[in-house]
Amino acid sequence: MGYSQEYVENMTRLHQALRDNPRTWIQLVKGPDQLCEKYPNSGEYHCEHHDIYERDAIILEKIGLKIGQILYWKDIEANIQKYALPSDIHTVCETCSWRSYGVCEEGIQDILAGKGLKEVK
Numbered sequence: 001m002g003y004s005q006e007y008v009e010n011m012t013r014l015h016q017a018l019r020d021n022p023r024t025w026i027q028l029v030k031g032p033d034q035l036c037e038k039y040p041n042s043g044e045y046h047c048e049h050h051d052i053y054e055r056d057a058i059i060l061e062k063i064g065l066k067i068g069q070i071l072y073w074k075d076i077e078a079n080i081q082k083y084a085l086p087s088d089i090h091t092v093c094e095t096c097s098w099r100s101y102g103v104c105e106e107g108i109q110d111i112l113a114g115k116g117l118k119e120v121k
């Protein structure tokens, strides 16, 4: 799922890279990232909307991480396992249009169960 074919392909590629190599380095940035780079030109560019910054700040604090940190994806997963709950999606992401599909909640559930990132089919 995503905003365009190009967005979906980019997201799938990044997701797959993390699945294949959990020791991939991640730098936590404030604002648009490598997923947002492929947000289509059509429609409102919401990646710099204040709601998104707030949501990012809430979830980062919740999982004990800070902007600017550089760490392995597996360490981010470890913090998710320690501090996040599937129900956080309902509160932190209350206004997100993707929330009702349930995939983000399932994603957290899988990480808590030690299954890592979901396979994209």
Ligand code: SF4
Pocket: 055, 089, 092, 093, 096, 097, 098, 099, 104
């Ligand atoms: S519901 Fe999913 S897509 Fe929407 S903000 Fe939360 S994690 Fe991101």
